[in-house]
Amino acid sequence: MDLYDIRREYNQGGLRRKDLPENPVQFFEHWLKQAIEAKLPDPTAMTVATVDENGQPFQRIVLLKHVDNDGFVFYTNLGSRKAKQLADNSRISLHFPWHPLERQVHIMGIAEKLSKLEVMKYFLSRPKESQLAAWASRQSERITARSALESKYMELKQQFDKGEVPVPTFWGGFRVKPESFEFWQGGEHRLHDRFVFQSELDGKWDIERLAP
Structure with a gap:
C-alpha cells in the first residue's frame, strides 16, 4: 500500500491574531460550539495522553464533559490505567481533532481529582x-x-432493577487545569496557522504564532 500520494489541500480558512480573544478558554468554547453546530461525530471526543513510571506515553479517547475557566472535566474508573498514571504524574495532554473543519486544539496542564460531590452529581x-x-x-x-x-x-441489571444505582467507590473524574493551548487551523500549501497561549504568573496569557 502506497501512502506517499495521500494528501489534500486545507482551504477552509485561516486564523489571524486579530481573531483571538485574550482568554483561550473563550476561543476554545467558540470552536467547540462550531464543531457541534457542524454536526461533527463526537465533537467532544479528545485524546488524553499520560505517561507511566517508565516515561512510556499512553493515549486514549475520552469524552469532555464540562469546560469553563477552571478547567476541562472528564470521568473515569479510578482503577484504570490513566487514573493510576495520573496519580503518579499529574501532567496531562489533551487533543481535539476536528478534521472536517481542518482544526486541532492541543492543551497541556495538570490533572486534579474531582470532589465526591461533583462525581456523584454527574454519575x-x-x-x-x-x-x-x-x-x-x-x-x-x-x-x-x-x-x-x-x-x-446482566447480574447488576437484575440487582438494581427497581432501585437507584449507587456511585461506585472506584469511579471518579479529573479536572485538567490548562497551562498552554495551541490552536491549529489548516492552510493552503501547508502554510497552516498555529497560535500558542502560555499561562503567566499574573493569570494572563502570552500569545505567540508558531511556524507550521
Whole structure:
C-alpha cells in the first residue's frame, strides 16, 4: 500500500491574531460550539495522553464533559490505567481533532481529582445503562472473554432493577487545569496557522504564532 500520494489541500480558512480573544478558554468554547453546530461525530471526543513510571506515553479517547475557566472535566474508573498514571504524574495532554473543519486544539496542564460531590452529581445524571456499565467494568483489568463482562452487566441489571444505582467507590473524574493551548487551523500549501497561549504568573496569557 502506497501512502506517499495521500494528501489534500486545507482551504477552509485561516486564523489571524486579530481573531483571538485574550482568554483561550473563550476561543476554545467558540470552536467547540462550531464543531457541534457542524454536526461533527463526537465533537467532544479528545485524546488524553499520560505517561507511566517508565516515561512510556499512553493515549486514549475520552469524552469532555464540562469546560469553563477552571478547567476541562472528564470521568473515569479510578482503577484504570490513566487514573493510576495520573496519580503518579499529574501532567496531562489533551487533543481535539476536528478534521472536517481542518482544526486541532492541543492543551497541556495538570490533572486534579474531582470532589465526591461533583462525581456523584454527574454519575446520577447518567443513563442507568451507563451507571451499570461503570459497575460491571473494572477498567483496564484483564478479562477472560466478553461474555464475562456481559454476564456481570446482566447480574447488576437484575440487582438494581427497581432501585437507584449507587456511585461506585472506584469511579471518579479529573479536572485538567490548562497551562498552554495551541490552536491549529489548516492552510493552503501547508502554510497552516498555529497560535500558542502560555499561562503567566499574573493569570494572563502570552500569545505567540508558531511556524507550521
